[in-house]
Amino acid sequence: MSTESMSMSSQRLVDNLAYKLKRRQVVGSRAAALETLLVLRQVVSKARFSNIDQLVDIIRGAGRKLVEAQPKEYAVGNTIRKVLHHIREEYQTATGGVPSTSRTSFSISKFLVQGQPRKQAVAVQSEDRPLLKENDPDDPDSFAKGLKPVLMEAIQDVLDELETVYDNVSKNAKDHIHSDEIILTLGMSRTVEAFLKSAAHHRKYTVIVVESAPSYGGHEMAKSLSAAGISTFLVPDSSIFAVMSRVNKVIIGAHAILANGGMFAVTGSQLAATAARAHSTPVVVCAGQFKFTPMWNLYHEYAALDFGDPSAVLGFEEGDLVDKVDVVNPYYDYVQPELIDVYITNYGDHPPSAIYRLIKETYYDEDNELDSSTTAPESSKS
Amino acid sequence: MPSMNPGPSTLTQSGGFDVYATYEKVLKNEELSVPLAAILTLVELIEASRAGTMFELVKELNDGAETLKKRLSNPISLNAGCELFIAFVTLFPHDSDSFAGLKTELVQQGKRYAAEGLTYRKKIAELCLGFIKDDSVILTHSYSRVVVQTLVRAHQQKRISVYVTEARPHSLGTKTYEALTAAGIPCTVVLDSAVAYVMEKVDMVLVGSEAIVESGGLINAVGSNQIAIIAKSANKPFYALAESFKFHRLFPLSQYDLPSHKPDILSFRHPKWRQSRTGLSEQPNKADSQTAGSPALGRGAQTTAPTSITQEEIFQCNPDVDYTRPDLISLVFSDVGSLTPEGVSQYLVGMFAG
Numbered sequence: 142m143s144t145e146s147m148s149m150s151s152q153r154l155v156d157n158l159a160y161k162l163k164r165r166q167v168v169g170s171r172a173a174a175l176e177t178l179l180v181l182r183q184v185v186s187k188a189r190f191s192n193i194d195q196l197v198d199i200i201r202g203a204g205r206k207l208v209e210a211q212p213k214e215y216a217v218g219n220t221i222r223k224v225l226h227h228i229r230e231e232y233q234t235a236t237g238g239v240p241s242t243s244r245t246s247f248s249i250s251k252f253l254v255q256g257q258p259r260k261q262a263v264a265v266q267s268e269d270r271p272l273l274k275e276n277d278p279d280d281p282d283s284f285a286k287g288l289k290p291v292l293m294e295a296i297q298d299v300l301d302e303l304e305t306v307y308d309n310v311s312k313n314a315k316d317h318i319h320s321d322e323i324i325l326t327l328g329m330s331r332t333v334e335a336f337l338k339s340a341a342h343h344r345k346y347t348v349i350v351v352e353s354a355p356s357y358g359g360h361e362m363a364k365s366l367s368a369a370g371i372s373t374f375l376v377p378d379s380s381i382f383a384v385m386s387r388v389n390k391v392i393i394g395a396h397a398i399l400a401n402g403g404m405f406a407v408t409g410s411q412l413a414a415t416a417a418r419a420h421s422t423p424v425v426v427c428a429g430q431f432k433f434t435p436m437w438n439l440y441h442e443y444a445a446l447d448f449g450d451p452s453a454v455l456g457f458e459e460g461d462l463v464d465k466v467d468v469v470n471p472y473y474d475y476v477q478p479e480l481i482d483v484y485i486t487n488y489g490d491h492p493p494s495a496i497y498r499l500i501k502e503t504y505y506d507e508d509n510e511l512d513s514s515t516t517a518p519e520s521s522k523s
Numbered sequence: 524m525p526s527m528n529p530g531p532s533t534l535t536q537s538g539g540f541d542v543y544a545t546y547e548k549v550l551k552n553e554e555l556s557v558p559l560a561a562i563l564t565l566v567e568l569i570e571a572s573r574a575g576t577m578f579e580l581v582k583e584l585n586d587g588a589e590t591l592k593k594r595l596s597n598p599i600s601l602n603a604g605c606e607l608f609i610a611f612v613t614l615f616p617h618d619s620d621s622f623a624g625l626k627t628e629l630v631q632q633g634k635r636y637a638a639e640g641l642t643y644r645k646k647i648a649e650l651c652l653g654f655i656k657d658d659s660v661i662l663t664h665s666y667s668r669v670v671v672q673t674l675v676r677a678h679q680q681k682r683i684s685v686y687v688t689e690a691r692p693h694s695l696g697t698k699t700y701e702a703l704t705a706a707g708i709p710c711t712v713v714l715d716s717a718v719a720y721v722m723e724k725v726d727m728v729l730v731g732s733e734a735i736v737e738s739g740g741l742i743n744a745v746g747s748n749q750i751a752i753i754a755k756s757a758n759k760p761f762y763a764l765a766e767s768f769k770f771h772r773l774f775p776l777s778q779y780d781l782p783s784h785k786p787d788i789l790s791f792r793h794p795k796w797r798q799s800r801t802g803l804s805e806q807p808n809k810a811d812s813q814t815a816g817s818p819a820l821g822r823g824a825q826t827t828a829p830t831s832i833t834q835e836e837i838f839q840c841n842p843d844v845d846y847t848r849p850d851l852i853s854l855v856f857s858d859v860g861s862l863t864p865e866g867v868s869q870y871l872v873g874m875f876a877g
Contacts, residue, residue: 249562249611249636253767254859256873258616401854401863437654437854437861494865506860 147199151184155203162211170216170396171331174431175303177207177220182296185224191284193232200225204511213447213472215397215405215434218511220299222435222504227295229505235288302487306429307332309487311339317425317485320344322389325381325417327351328407329358330394332427336485337392338369347372349388353409354378355453355470378409382416391417395428395484396445400435400500402478402493404428405445411474414481423482430486435500435509438475445473540571542587543594556668557733558604558768559640564591565608566633569626576622577613584609597783597843599742600733603771608633610874643766643858644669648676651729651856654762657681659726662718662754665690665744666698667731669764674729675706684709686721690744692838715746719753728754728761734771735763735857737871739849739864742771742781745842751851760853767859770867772875775846788842 147155158180161167167176184203190196204221211217247258310332318324318340326333326348337348348371352359359375367373376384391413395404404410404426417424451468478493491499546564549555555563568587574580588605592598612629619625647669655661655677663670663685677683685703689696689712696712703710713721728750734742741747741763754761775781849864856862859870 247616248632249607250639250767252611252614252874253607253770253870256870257614400861494863497863497866498869501860501866 147184147202148187148189151180151187151203154180154183155206159206159210162207162214162217165211168214169331170214170432171303171306171429173211173214174216174220175300177217178224178296178300178303180207181221181224182293182300185228185292185296186289189282189285191282193229196228196285196288197225200228201508201511208511213445215436216431219397219431219434219504221511222508223299223431224296225508226504227299228292231291231295232288235291303429303431306431306487307335310427310429310485311336313485313490314340315343317392318344318346318390320346322346323349323387325349325351325384325388325391325413325422326362327359327391327393327409327413328353328356329362330407330427332429333392333394334362334365336427337366337371341369341371345372347374349374349376349384351376351378351381351409351413353407356407356449358407378412381409381413382419385413385416385420385422388417388420388422391422391424393424393426395426395432396473397434397436398426398428398432398484398496399438400497401437402481402496403438404432404476404481405438405447405473406476408471408474411476411480414476418480424480425483425485426481427485430488430499430503433496433500433503435504445471445475447472540568542568542590546591554641554668555637556640556766556769557600558607558766559637561588561591561601561604562608562633562640562768563637565605566630566637569612569630569633572626577625580626581609581613584612597733599771599773599782599844600769602773602782603734603769606772607768607770607874640766640768643768644672645676646858647764647766647856648673650858650861651762651764652677652680654727654854654856654861655681655683656726658683660684660686660724662686662688662713662721662725662728662750663699664688664696664728664730664747664750665693666695666702667764669766670729670731671699671702673764674703674708678706678708684711686711686713686725688713688715688718688746688750690746691715692841693744693843695744718746718750722753722757722759725754725757725759728759730761730763732763732765732769733844734769734773735765735855735864735867736771736773736775736846737868738774739852739855739867740775741765741847741849741852741855742775742844743847745845748778748845748847748851751847755851761851762854762856763847763852764856767857767870770857770870772871778842778846781844781846783842783844787840789840 158167158176161176162173167173181200181203184199185196188196188199190199200221204218204225207221208218252258314336318337322344324337324346326337328351340346348366350359350363350366350373352363352375354377363373363375393406393410393413395406397405399405406426414424416422449470449472451470454470455462455466455468457463478496481493484491484493484496542564545567546560549563549567550557550560552560565584565587568584569580572580572583574583584605588602588609591601591605595601611632615625615629615632617625617628619628651673659681661674661683663674665688674683674685685708687696687699687703687710700710700712730741730743730747730750732741732743736742741751743763751761773782778784852864854861855864855867
């Protein structure tokens with residue numbers, strides 16, 4: 142149903158990105174989020190709908206396709222959820238809340254979930270509701286016409302947030318890094334890179350970069366940091382524990398931050414975090430809030446079950462061995478919330494235990510599963 | 524209505540309405556959990572009430588809740604229900620024309636919520652499903668309807684086997700055993716003292732609850748705390764299942780802060796002192812009922828053979844529920860979502876603060 146109302150050109154855009162994600166031509170959570178958002182903007186601007194449910198269905202349909210194409214790029218799903226959240230908010234302000242009388246809509250279960258009633262009671266009634274009429278039989282497009290400008294603005298907000306994410310994360314960098322400290326970081330994370338460089342404007346400190354085999358993102362990081370004039374050491378992964386006794390702080394990036402406060406991060410992060418715990422060294426994670434993922438690490442406790450090309454670990458030049466051993470090259474580690482001290486995001490610093498609440502605020506619960514079949518009974522209820 | 528103990532305290536100001544009898548009548552519905560029964564009792568109180576103002580009505584509700592509380596030895600989950608409903612009544616945004624209209628509205632709200640509350644177990648069972656993996660071994664404690672329903676639901680889709688603790692003194696574990704075996708789930712009863720023995724084989728611990736308190740901690744049948752401690756030391760997840768009406772505004776710092784704690788629970792009886800007392804009152808040990816007037820003294824005096832203790836005595840001086848710290852709990856599953864223990868306080872603050 143959703144595919145019917147999506148125009149051909151938007152369909153093609155969605156498919157195009159889905160293929161790119163599948164082939165891993167778009168990698169990294171920010172790139173994936175940006176691409177998703179640009180596609181969604183097109184989809185929404187071309188979409189034909191006469192009520193909010195149709196619009197949500199269209200976006201969900203597109204989202205489902207993208208998420209299925211690459212379920213391990215969590216930022217794709219997060220972006221879609223965020224856009225859905227913004228759309229629902231805009232819709233509610235535009236139509237003046239759920240069309241029902243204020244009094245009967247309050248109930249004990251609502252009281253439990255939303256708290257004391259004064260907040261909801263105010264918003265209703267003041268809006269000029271006739272402006273936006275859903276399912277208008279005379280002009281089915283009028284609802285879309287009225288709503289689209291605000292929707293575009295909402296999407297632009299998300300886009301702006303993504304574009305300024307590095308600046309906002311590193312805004313307070315100088316408060317987290319002190320002079321003459323030794324910082325350990327791991328692999329290549331743009332967020333951490335921006336964070337460290339921003340702190341370097343105000344402080345002189347030393348960074349130990351772990352090279353993080355087999356991607357060797359650490360090499361790129363070390364090059365970039367030393368070019369910015371930061372005193373940098375490059376060490377192999379095997380010496381993480383040995384150098385940890387001299388390290389004041391571990392600052393790493395994240396791939397996805399999960400609802401329980403744990404995270405998926407580049408392989409080696411779990412090792413560094415555990416070593417840091419053994420030395421009581423604080424572990425700081427820098428990440429934008431678009432990485433917040435309403436998901437729990439259900440079964441695979443210690444890895445994200447996302448594997449890269451094994452040839453980076455053991456190439457075909459070792460022909461004799463290749464037959465005899467299985468080689469795995471996991472992209473990401475799972476780091477438990479107990480090992481992390483603080484998340485520095487573009488909206489402030491949060492302990493792992495607060496992530497759960499932030500996720501509840503950022504997304505609507507019913508969007509957590511983009512698969513409409515499982516949420517159908519849920520959404521019919523509300 | 525006739526009551527066992529028709530003292531002035533059981534009757535509220537609204538004449539002949541007996542809260543406790545109503546509560547017992549409501550609780551005859553086996554499906555209702557205590558907080559919902561409490562809400563329905565208060566709903567009936569509103570129906571019977573002749574209060575003409577909000578102030579009077581709230582006072583009657585508070586008195587009714589107080590009366591109920593005094594009659595129960597363990598009022599914790601009852602309190603949760605009463606406090607939720609009374610807070611709701613106080614804050615209900617009323618624009619009814621008459622006070623009678625408001626009362627009918629409140630009654631309807633209460634009844635609707637009780638009906639809705641019965642669907643929460645199903646919701647929780649669905650929510651838990653994703654966390655139970657195929658072929659897993661689950662340990663549960665005592666008897667909880669929501670846990671049984673969750674396990675039965677999981678059994679439809681996944682292969683699970685269940686260890687259930689016997690859960691003395693009430694031995695409700697056997698009830699769970701019967702329910703699960705009837706549903707075709709492989710199940711074994713574990714002695715409370717064998718929990719550490721069995722923990723190695725367990726993949727996760729799933730318990731129900733009397734109440735989830737503001738710290739995110741859990742109040743549940745006694746023994747839950749030790750299971751949580753053992754699960755923590757074995758690095759096994761410990762999940763608590765609770766419908767949201769069991770969230771309770773309480774902040775116990777230790778077992779002894781629970782409202783169910785009484786001074787005679789696990790108190791020491793000094794052997795010397797007891798001997799001197801038994802010398803004074805030479806009674807056979809059946810004289811329980813006569814000395815019941817002053818429990819602390821009476822129990823010290825009742826044993827003629829001071830070196831032995833009966834099962835009955837052990838049960839009497841032991842607690843029914845205990846408190847589990849939030850750091851031992853992995854997640855709380857509730858109809859409002861799967862929460863970290865800290866997440867619970869958010870709802871309580873939303874309802875009761877400010």
